[in-house]
Amino acid sequence: xxxxxxxxNDAVPIDGYxxxxxxxxxxxxxxxxxxxxxxxxxxxxxxxxxxxxxAARGQVDVLLVGTGAETAHPPAxxxxxxxxxxxxxxxxxxxxxxRTFNVLLGEGRRVGAALLPV
Numbered sequence: 226x227x228x229x230x231x232x233x234n235d236a237v238p239i240d241g242y243x244x245x246x247x248x249x250x251x252x253x254x255x256x257x258x259x260x261x262x263x264x265x266x267x268x269x270x271x272x273x274x275x276x277x278x279x280a281a282r283g284q285v286d287v288l289l290v291g292t293g294a295e296t297a298h299p300p301a302x303x304x305x306x307x308x309x310x311x312x313x314x315x316x317x318x319x320x321x322x323x324r325t326f327n328v329l330l331g332e333g334r335r336v337g338a339a340l341l342p343v
Contacts, residue, residue, distance in 0.1 A: 261337040291319030291340035
């Protein structure tokens with residue numbers, strides 16, 4: 226079997242996660258986080274949709290939403306605001322969101338993530 230290293234260009238992959246933290250681009254970030262082409266930042270959660278939109282608009286086509294240990298539906302207002310801005314939303318468990326983010330990033334897709342810790 227031949228392994229090929231993934232080249233993320235200038236993008237930052239999610240290296241790992243654990244109880245209350247993420248390792249992104251080799252740095253540990255505690256608490257909820259957004260990972261966008263513009264960078265990594267803390268995230269105040271579903272109520273901070275305006276801040277998320279300001280950061281993601283024009284940069285991503287799809288936003289993966291890690292909802293913690295289990296898949297949960299984000300609030301309707303959160304989903305509606307993102308979709309009205311032309312950003313697709315895919316809620317899933319945080320572990321799945323981290324893996325999917327890296328796959329899509331490796332494909333060169335315009336992807337972002339908003340992640341609640343496990």
